[in-house]
Each structure stands twice: as structure tokens, then as C-alpha cells.
Amino acid sequence: MTVEKKNSSEHRDNAATEIVSSKKTTDSTPSSSSNKEEESTRIVPSLSKKAQAVSTDEATVFVSSSNPPSQGSSSKKSSSPPSYSKKSTAQKPIAQQAHGARMADVHNPETSSAKGASSDYTEYVASTDSTSNSKGFQAARDLAQKAMNVKGKMLKKRFVLERVLGRGGMGVVYKAKDLRKVEAEDRNPYVAAKVLGRSFKDHPDAFKALQKETAISQTLAHPNIVTVHDFDRDGNTIYMTMELLEGTPLDKVLKEHKGVGLGKKQALHLFTDMCAALAYAHKRDLIHSDFKPGNVFVTVDNAAKVLDFGIARAASVGSKTAIADGQGAGSTQGGNDFDPGSLGALTPGYASLEMFQGETPCFSDDVYALACVLYEMLCGEHPYDKTPANKAIEEGLKPKRPDGLTNREWKALTKGLALKREDRWKSTEQFMYHLLPRRRSPWVRGIAATTFVAIGLAAWFGYESYQAELSVANTIAEKLDVANQCFEQGNYQCAIDNSLVVKNLAPNDSNAKALYDKSIEGLKDQQFTKAIDDLRAGMRSCFTSGDYDCASVRARELLDQLSEDAEAQQRLAEIEQIKQSQKVTTVIAQAQKCLDNQDLECATLFLDEAKAIDSAHPSVEALSQALMSRKEILAEQASERSAKISALMSSAKNCQRQQDYGCVIAKADQILAIDDVNTEAVSIKQQAILAKQQANADERTVRKILTQAQACLDRRNYSCAIAKSESALDIVPKHPSALRLRKKAEDAQAALKKSIMIN
Numbered sequence: 001m002t003v004e005k006k007n008s009s010e011h012r013d014n015a016a017t018e019i020v021s022s023k024k025t026t027d028s029t030p031s032s033s034s035n036k037e038e039e040s041t042r043i044v045p046s047l048s049k050k051a052q053a054v055s056t057d058e059a060t061v062f063v064s065s066s067n068p069p070s071q072g073s074s075s076k077k078s079s080s081p082p083s084y085s086k087k088s089t090a091q092k093p094i095a096q097q098a099h100g101a102r103m104a105d106v107h108n109p110e111t112s113s114a115k116g117a118s119s120d121y122t123e124y125v126a127s128t129d130s131t132s133n134s135k136g137f138q139a140a141r142d143l144a145q146k147a148m149n150v151k152g153k154m155l156k157k158r159f160v161l162e163r164v165l166g167r168g169g170m171g172v173v174y175k176a177k178d179l180r181k182v183e184a185e186d187r188n189p190y191v192a193a194k195v196l197g198r199s200f201k202d203h204p205d206a207f208k209a210l211q212k213e214t215a216i217s218q219t220l221a222h223p224n225i226v227t228v229h230d231f232d233r234d235g236n237t238i239y240m241t242m243e244l245l246e247g248t249p250l251d252k253v254l255k256e257h258k259g260v261g262l263g264k265k266q267a268l269h270l271f272t273d274m275c276a277a278l279a280y281a282h283k284r285d286l287i288h289s290d291f292k293p294g295n296v297f298v299t300v301d302n303a304a305k306v307l308d309f310g311i312a313r314a315a316s317v318g319s320k321t322a323i324a325d326g327q328g329a330g331s332t333q334g335g336n337d338f339d340p341g342s343l344g345a346l347t348p349g350y351a352s353l354e355m356f357q358g359e360t361p362c363f364s365d366d367v368y369a370l371a372c373v374l375y376e377m378l379c380g381e382h383p384y385d386k387t388p389a390n391k392a393i394e395e396g397l398k399p400k401r402p403d404g405l406t407n408r409e410w411k412a413l414t415k416g417l418a419l420k421r422e423d424r425w426k427s428t429e430q431f432m433y434h435l436l437p438r439r440r441s442p443w444v445r446g447i448a449a450t451t452f453v454a455i456g457l458a459a460w461f462g463y464e465s466y467q468a469e470l471s472v473a474n475t476i477a478e479k480l481d482v483a484n485q486c487f488e489q490g491n492y493q494c495a496i497d498n499s500l501v502v503k504n505l506a507p508n509d510s511n512a513k514a515l516y517d518k519s520i521e522g523l524k525d526q527q528f529t530k531a532i533d534d535l536r537a538g539m540r541s542c543f544t545s546g547d548y549d550c551a552s553v554r555a556r557e558l559l560d561q562l563s564e565d566a567e568a569q570q571r572l573a574e575i576e577q578i579k580q581s582q583k584v585t586t587v588i589a590q591a592q593k594c595l596d597n598q599d600l601e602c603a604t605l606f607l608d609e610a611k612a613i614d615s616a617h618p619s620v621e622a623l624s625q626a627l628m629s630r631k632e633i634l635a636e637q638a639s640e641r642s643a644k645i646s647a648l649m650s651s652a653k654n655c656q657r658q659q660d661y662g663c664v665i666a667k668a669d670q671i672l673a674i675d676d677v678n679t680e681a682v683s684i685k686q687q688a689i690l691a692k693q694q695a696n697a698d699e700r701t702v703r704k705i706l707t708q709a710q711a712c713l714d715r716r717n718y719s720c721a722i723a724k725s726e727s728a729l730d731i732v733p734k735h736p737s738a739l740r741l742r743k744k745a746e747d748a749q750a751a752l753k754k755s756i757m758i759n
Contacts, residue, residue: 134183136184140179143160143182159179161175171194176192190244196237222276224306225277226242227243228242249294250293251294254377267378268436279428282363287366288309290350290369295308349386353389355389356388356389363426368389368417371383371416371431399414406560407553408434483495483496483512483515484515486519492522495515495516496520531561543574600627607623645674649684652668659695661695664687668681668682705724708724709724710741716748718749721742722746725738725739
């Protein structure tokens with residue numbers, strides 16, 4: 001099936017929709033150079049089995065009638081809609097559409113007013129051929145007719161929107177039914193349609209933004225990245241289509257596990273998938289720039305899929321804007337240099353400090369967001385409580401260590417959460433290498449990955465100046481020879497540098513590729529061995545110097561890498577024995593310190609712990625006697641303080657009943673001078689302060705009302721003066737001034753009434 005778009009805007013609404021299934025394509029595919037631009041809009045979907053069965057002599061053409069009525073029939077109303085019929089392909093050119101032939105074409109405005117409401121859309125009418133009479137065709141026709149009666153229900157006369165799936169930084173995602181799949185009787189006719197949001201679609205670059213996201217996503221063919229099909233516009237509506245995922249967005253999963261997290265095993269499982277997706281994008285010089293739980297989907301088979309590369313940036317060296325320059329894996333077709341990030345769609349809680357500062361986009365921006373998401377999966381809460389990075393660094397916020405993490409894991413996660421770029425992991429590979437168990441993870445010993453890329457780039461740029469002096473062939477041979485020598489000598493970094501130059505010059509050189517891969521593995525093993533040796537040396541040094549805590553930490557880190565290491569296990573056992581022999585003395589010292597600070601509860605706890613170790617120890621008995629004596633003294637002092645506090649509290653309550661709030665505050669302060677954490681004193685003082693403030697406020701209000709009442713009295717408006725006085729008395733009952741003013745007004749009013757009666 002070949003589908004082509006007519007570029008004439010004059011006939012866009014009146015163009016007939018023709019779907020052609022034929023083995024002969026020469027009639028419908030332009031071949032002249034004048035049609036090159038039009039060819040770029042063609043989409044040639046695969047034929048269905050039924051379409052492939054059509055004979056070569058005659059093609060099934062669905063034609064929507066769009067001829068205007070003749071003058072002789074212009075006054076007549078027609079209730080019959082346009083129909084589809086079987087025609088020869090030679091009768092007229094085929095109208096082709098950019099997004100595939102439409103199930104129902106846009107109606108002709110010149111004819112719809114004359115024909116009436118029933119002709120406002122193109123209706124599917126079955127022809128005599130088997131294709132148009134198929135069950136799929138009829139189902140598609142019914143869905144098209146129903147959808148066109150509801151505004152905003154259908155896109156491009158092909159995608160029927162059913163329900164909202166979610167809302168992202170740039171738009172709304174719908175579950176949509178693809179009528180082309182319905183016609184083909186596909187068992188799964190659903191796709192996801194992302195429609196650009198109202199706040200973005202009016203932007204002059206909105207169409208470029210969605211096109212950029214589509215182009216970027218189409219280059220990312222990875223099981224942990226959502227598959228994007230295409231993008232288009234329908235009038236003012238800009239949209240793109242992608243695979244429909246079954247499962248739950250990660251942000252919803254986290255809401256359901258708020259405060260508790262997903263568990264370490266599940267968190268690290270999903271983290272591995274996210275790392276794989278971001279690493280894949282990074283290797284293609286793409287930075288997501290808006291990674292967050294809302295842009296991760298957990299499928300029904302428990303896999304994480306990353307989506308919404310709407311403001312993804314191309315990584316560039318030395319570029320302040322880091323906008324794609326139309327070249328490389330990160331660019332869009334045609335050299336479009338539009339930067340979707342300029343639309344401002346980022347999420348403050350997951351944006352790095354450098355993104356707020358307008359720095360050049362970097363892979364570590366995604367590392368920061370990924371670390372925040374991992375922390376949420378582990379703890380059920382954001383490491384900085386959703387505080388933007390620029391505010392978090394001003395406030396000196398520090399994330400709390402999650403339960404269940406080893407020292408190595410926490411150290412790796414902390415570095416991923418670093419607010420400053422220079423303190424953060426440079427890549428997701430580094431992050432994963434240091435976080436996950438290296439003997440179990442497929443990313444084991446992956447810290448070298450970033451080093452390889454950085455040094456490889458340095459080798460390549462260094463080579464550019466050398467290229468002018470030697471021919472490419474000689475350089476390839478020389479570099480490959482050096483790489484082999486370095487490999488034989490165990491200098492794997494040198495082998496990587498030189499083989500990478502060869503790979504860049506001759507991408508198909510199998511020797512260079514094999515040597516490069518072997519060198520990477522060799523360097524990984526070499527670095528892993530060195531890391532183990534360093535841990536072992538550190539453990540021995542700490543043990544020899546008597547720093548048993550340090551030795552214990554190093555031994556456990558060593559066992560994290562080699563779980564069966566005999567020396568590390570032996571050192572841990574020896575350390576446990578040494579600590580056990582020192583424990584009684586240490587605990588007694590802590591108990592004595594508590595006793596000196598008059599913290600008897602603390603001293604008792606440590607004394608009980610010492611008794612459990614060795615109750616016959618002389619220090620235990622001595623401390624028991626000292627503790628008993630101190631308890632007796634403190635009990636007597638506490639009794640005296642309690643009596644004094646009780647007397648002061650009684651006086652404070654008496655002052656409170658008399659509404660003498662200054663007295664209440666003074667008594668409470670005396671109590672707090674004795675016991676600064678006395679909750680009753682704090683409470684009664686706070687009540688007095690509030691009551692005093694309220695009384696002062698009431699007094700100001702009463703004075704204002706009485707001023708108004710006096711003005712009424714001066715004008716001999718005695719009813720007004722009485723009402724105002726009573727309003728003041730409602731606020732402060734028995735207020736002397738209010739009582740006097742009301743009495744004065746009442747007397748004057750009574751005198752006035754009496755004089756009227758006499759007259």
C-alpha cells in the first residue's frame with residue numbers, strides 16, 4: 001500500500017481519500033526530481049493479507065466524493081452520504097496522506113451546507129469486493145462514524161481517543177485505537193497518542209518540539225525505552241503516537257508506597273533497567289534532561305521503561321547551549337537545531353543544580369535525577385523533600401541514609417545525589433558500577449566505561465592534528481601494532497586508546513574491534529584486582545595499628561566483593577574477640593559518664609549491659625553503689641523542686657482566673673527557670689500570652705467602636721450610640737467606658753422621649 005500526501009493547501013479539505021492495494025506501484029509513486037520534497041512525506045505501511053490478495057489488473061480504491069453540486073441541483077437537499085466504490089487506478093491520481101490513508105476524510109465545506117448534517121463526514125459504504133466487506137473494515141467504518149460525531153474524539157481521521165492515561169511536561173497522553181489496525185483485524189489495535197498541551201501548542205516552536213522528541217525517540221531502539229511510531233498534526237492539534245504500555249507509572253507506584261519504599265531488591269531491579277536505558281541514550285550523546293518517576297513506566301512483567309524524551313539534549317563539548325547541530329546520533333533529521341528545552345519543561349525536584357544555573361547539559365544531570373528516583377524507591381520519599389537543587393544547597397540539606405544499604409552502596413548513592421556536578425558520578429555506568437554487587441551484576445566493574453570514553457575522545461582529537469602527517473592506512477597499521485604491544489604488556493588503557501583510534505578511522509576493522517573489547521575486559525579485571533588489593537592492604541594496616549573499626553569496615557567491603565574471602569572472615573572473627581574483651585571496660589566508662597551528667601536512666605542501662613557481660617567485675621559493683629547513692633540525693637532534690645513548682649503553678653492558675661495575664665507569665669517563667677521542659681508551664685504561659693494579645697486587640701476594637709458611639713451621641717443619634725456601646729460590651733463585657741456611654745445615651749434618649757410627650 002502506498003500512501004502519499006497532497007501538498008496543496010488549497011485542496012487540503014477537499015482532497016479525496018483513496019486507498020490503493022496493488023502490486024503495481026509505478027502509477028502512484030512519483031519518480032521525477034520535482035517531487036523529491038513530496039516524497040519525504042510518504043509512509044508505506046506493510047500490506048495486510050487481504051490487500052495482498054487483490055489482483056494486479058484492478059485496485060480497490062475508496063473515493064470520497066468532493067465535487068461541488070451543479071447549479072441545477074444546488075437548491076436540492078441530499079440525505080445520502082458520499083460512497084466508496086471500486087475504480088480503476090488509471091481513472092485519476094491517488095491522493096496520498098502524510099500519516100496513512102484516512103478512514104474517514106474531512107468533509108467538503110462547499111457541499112456540506114447544501115447536503116445537510118448527514119453529509120458532514122465521509123461514510124464507509126461496503127463495495128462488492130472482499131476487502132471492503134471484511135469484518136475489520138466494517139468495524140473501522142462504525143468506529144469512524146461514531147467518533148466523528150464527538151468533537152476532539154478523533155485524530156487525523158485515524159486514531160480514536162478513548163481515555164487519558166497521564167499528563168507530562170509537554171502534553172497529555174491518551175489511549176487510542178488505530179483504525180488502520182482495526183481494519184487489518186489486528187488483535188491489539190491500541191497505541192498511545194501524546195497530544196501537545198495547551199500551554200505548549202501555541203508556542204511557535206511547539207511543532208518542532210514534538211517532532212524533535214519523535215526523531216530522538218526513534219533513534220533509541222532499546223527494551224527499556226518506549227517505542228515511538230510517528231508524529232503529525234490535525235488542524236491545531238499536534239501529536240505523536242507510540243507503543244501502549246501495560247502496567248503502572250512509577251510515580252503512582254511510589255505514591256502507593258509513600259514512606260516505605262519498594263524494598264531494596266525491587267528498587268535495584270528497576271534501577272538496573274533505568275540505568276540501561278539512560279546509558280544507551282548517553283552512548284548516543286543524548287541527555288534525557290527531564291528524568292523523574294513520571295517518565296518511567298513499570299510494565300506488567302516488572303520491567304522499567306523510560307519515556308518522554310521531550311526536552312532531551314545532545315551532549316556537546318564546549319557548547320554553552322548544547323543544542324543538536326544536525327549531526328550524529330543526537331540530532332534530528334535535516335539539521336534542525338531547535339532545542340525543546342527552551343520551552344522550559346523541566347521538573348524542579350529532579351533537575352540538577354547546573355540545569356538551574358543554565359550550564360552546559362551533561363550526563364551527570366541525568367545521574368542526579370536517577371539517584372533521586374532510586375532514593376525514592378528505597379525510602380518512599382525524595383532525598384531533599386522535592387526541594388529544588390539550588391534551594392537545597394542554600395539550605396544545606398543532606399539526605400538521610402536508607403535502611404539496609406551497605407557502606408559501599410550508601411557511598412555510591414550519596415555521590416549520585418551530590419548537588420555539585422564535580423562531586424557527582426560522571427555517568428550512569430560509574431554510578432551502577434559502584435552501587436551494585438560487582439560479582440552479580442552484568443555491569444560489574446563498569447567504572448572504567450566513562451574513563452574509556454573520555455580517554456578515547458582525547459585520543460581521537462589528538463589524532464586529528466597527526467592525521468595531516470601520515471596516511472590513514474599507515475596510521476591504522478601503526479596504531480593497531482601499538483595497541484597489540486600494549487595489550488601483551490598488560491597496559492590495557494594504552495591498548496584501548498590506540499584501538500579506539502583505529503575503530504574511528506576504520507569502523508569495520510574486526511581486529512581493532514576485537515582488541516578493543518578484550519582490552520576493556522582486561523582493564524576491568526585489572527581495576528577490580530587492584531581494588532581488591534587496596535581493600536586488603538587497608539584492612540591489614542588498620543588491624544596492625546589497632547583501629548579495629550576501620551579494619552572491620554575494610555573486611556566487610558572486601559566480603560561485599562568476594563563473599564568467601566578467608567582472610568577477611570578471619571579478621572572479622574579476631575576483631576570480635578578483641579572487642580568482646582574490651583567491652584566491659586568501655587560500657588562501664590559510658591555508664592560513669594552518664595552518672596557524671598546526672599543521667600541516671602542512661603547510667604542504669606549501661607550498668608545492666610555491663611552486668612550481662614560480667615556481673616562480678618569490680619567496676620560493676622563500684623558503679624552500682626555510686627548509682628544508688630546518687631539516686632537517693634537526686635530523689636530528695638526532685639521532691640523539693642516538685643513542691644516549689646506545684647506552689648508556683650497554683651499561683652499562676654489563680655492569676656489566670658483573675659485574668660491577670662502578666663502575673664501568669666511571670667509565674668510560668670519562674671517554673672521554667674527550675675524545669676525548662678515543664679510542659680504545663682509552657683502551656684499556661686502560651687495561653688496567657690495569647691489571652692493578653694487578644695485582650696489588647698479587643699481593647700483596641702472597643703475603643704474604636706466607642707469613638708463611633710461618642711460621635712453618634714454628639715449628633716444626638718442615641719439609638720446609634722446605644723447600639724455601638726452594646727457592640728463594644730459584646731466584645732468586652734462590663735467594659736467601664738462602654739457602660740458609661742450606654743447609660744449616658746439611654747438617659748438622653750429617655751429625656752428626649754419625655755420632652756416629646758409633654759409637648
